[in-house]
Amino acid sequence: MGGISRTAEYKGYLFDIGGHRFFTKVGLVEKMWVDVLGGDFISRPRLSRIFYKRKFFSYPLEPRNALFGLGVFEAAHCGLSFLWAQLFPQKPEADFETWVSNRFGRRLFKIFFESYTEKVWGMSCKNIQAEWAAQRIKGLSLYSAVKNALLPARNQDKSTVIKTLIHEFQYPRRGPGMMWQRTREILEAGGSQVVMNASVDRIFWEPGRILAVEAGGKRYEGAHFVSSLPIRELIQKLEPAPPPELLSAANDFNYRDFLTVALIIKGTDLFPDNWIYIHEPGVQVGRIQNFGNWSPEMVPEPNRSCLGLEYFCFEGDGLWNKTDAELVELGRQELALLGLVKADDVLDGCVVRMPKAYPVYDSVYKRGIAAVQKFLAEVPNLQLVGRNGMHRYNNQDHSMLTAMLAARNILRDVTGKGPRYDLWRVNVDEEYHEGGAMQEEDELRKLEQTQPLVPTAIR
Numbered sequence: 001m002g003g004i005s006r007t008a009e010y011k012g013y014l015f016d017i018g019g020h021r022f023f024t025k026v027g028l029v030e031k032m033w034v035d036v037l038g039g040d041f042i043s044r045p046r047l048s049r050i051f052y053k054r055k056f057f058s059y060p061l062e063p064r065n066a067l068f069g070l071g072v073f074e075a076a077h078c079g080l081s082f083l084w085a086q087l088f089p090q091k092p093e094a095d096f097e098t099w100v101s102n103r104f105g106r107r108l109f110k111i112f113f114e115s116y117t118e119k120v121w122g123m124s125c126k127n128i129q130a131e132w133a134a135q136r137i138k139g140l141s142l143y144s145a146v147k148n149a150l151l152p153a154r155n156q157d158k159s160t161v162i163k164t165l166i167h168e169f170q171y172p173r174r175g176p177g178m179m180w181q182r183t184r185e186i187l188e189a190g191g192s193q194v195v196m197n198a199s200v201d202r203i204f205w206e207p208g209r210i211l212a213v214e215a216g217g218k219r220y221e222g223a224h225f226v227s228s229l230p231i232r233e234l235i236q237k238l239e240p241a242p243p244p245e246l247l248s249a250a251n252d253f254n255y256r257d258f259l260t261v262a263l264i265i266k267g268t269d270l271f272p273d274n275w276i277y278i279h280e281p282g283v284q285v286g287r288i289q290n291f292g293n294w295s296p297e298m299v300p301e302p303n304r305s306c307l308g309l310e311y312f313c314f315e316g317d318g319l320w321n322k323t324d325a326e327l328v329e330l331g332r333q334e335l336a337l338l339g340l341v342k343a344d345d346v347l348d349g350c351v352v353r354m355p356k357a358y359p360v361y362d363s364v365y366k367r368g369i370a371a372v373q374k375f376l377a378e379v380p381n382l383q384l385v386g387r388n389g390m391h392r393y394n395n396q397d398h399s400m401l402t403a404m405l406a407a408r409n410i411l412r413d414v415t416g417k418g419p420r421y422d423l424w425r426v427n428v429d430e431e432y433h434e435g436g437a438m439q440e441e442d443e444l445r446k447l448e449q450t451q452p453l454v455p456t457a458i459r
Helices: 027-040 063-070 072-087 096-104 106-121 130-137 142-150 177-189 231-236 244-252 324-338 365-378 396-415 438-449
Strands: 007-010 013-016 041-045 048-052 055-058 168-172 200-206 209-215 218-221 225-227 255-266 275-278 287-290 304-313 346-359 382-384
Touching: 007 177, 007 255, 013 255, 013 304, 027 041, 027 168, 027 177, 027 396, 048 106, 055 063, 063 072, 072 096, 072 106, 096 106, 096 130, 106 275, 106 304, 168 177, 225 396, 231 244, 231 365, 244 365, 255 324, 304 324, 324 346, 365 382
Parallel strands: 048 275, 225 382
Antiparallel strands: 007 013, 041 168, 048 055, 200 209, 209 218, 255 304, 255 346, 275 287, 287 304
């Protein structure tokens, strides 16, 4: 239960698929979390750092920490690189690499930005639009970072402090899947049926409405339908085939895939972080989760740890097609190469593959979204929700809110009361201007501020 937010299990060890912090500014979502889990929520300290050349660096970067971690000569090299960038900035600032290099110097870009960004998104930093850097880094530069570090806190203008991290979050004591397993139990106790292992095969429709869904060999009819299927699959499963322009739009939706190699390690206290970002270009792993630091109940045995090595890939590429045994061995070798764990201390492991983990914001996806929205306007009893359902890179609170508002729209259609929500207006760059209570509009604006940003490829 939970899709990418489920909790996987291997020999009693529990692990998360990517790490899901329960943090939101939306009261409606938080209320559901608390109502469902109650005392099974635990508060956890949030710590994540960058790992580079067998040293840990604060995230976001702190000048003192970076200076001592890099060493005097490397720090001097970075300082000279920064000065050069200030004197001779590259123009135009069309791509991510140029934008970051102009503000931090090319040396710091190579150390702390290039390797990890390219691992995650599978494209060169030269092919990522500069706007993503401007949004994500939000005015931070080496100069402002040094100024904030050196200036006494009482002299800093709090309105200008860049908010990049939270220091604590809530988490289900046995992982995020606990939330969705409990939700299933509540639904079934109320008389609803949850059907598992029934892949959607066909979606029957006619002009004006969706008629039924065939899944697992059974036909399900209904008056209202909510889909979290990847949009590409939704289009391809429509029967009869949709108009040619919509069928062609299925090819406008592309994805970045992901796999976790969970390794059981002899020993504890490997590092205090919940997760660390790996900026070593010589290894393929991009991020490492330490599940015992998310919740002690994730690790069932004493003197043991469970690490999740995350690899970003494309379905069908060399990484994706490796056997589980090959991936476990790769993880063992890379942990040893990084100096985090001795190879002999890796006792066991397993692999979880997650296709379509990240919707890609390339040069054609907006064209596909426009075609889908036109189709949805003609079949109003179908609503799309969630990350893949809307091809939107979001946090779980956004996915939940779109589904909650979809449910409210159904109630409105049944009762004739209340506003109708445009789900496509949840978490867009502009403010939300649709109808609804002012409190709800304010919460939607808060939601927008906490969602992750996605790089857009240069055409």
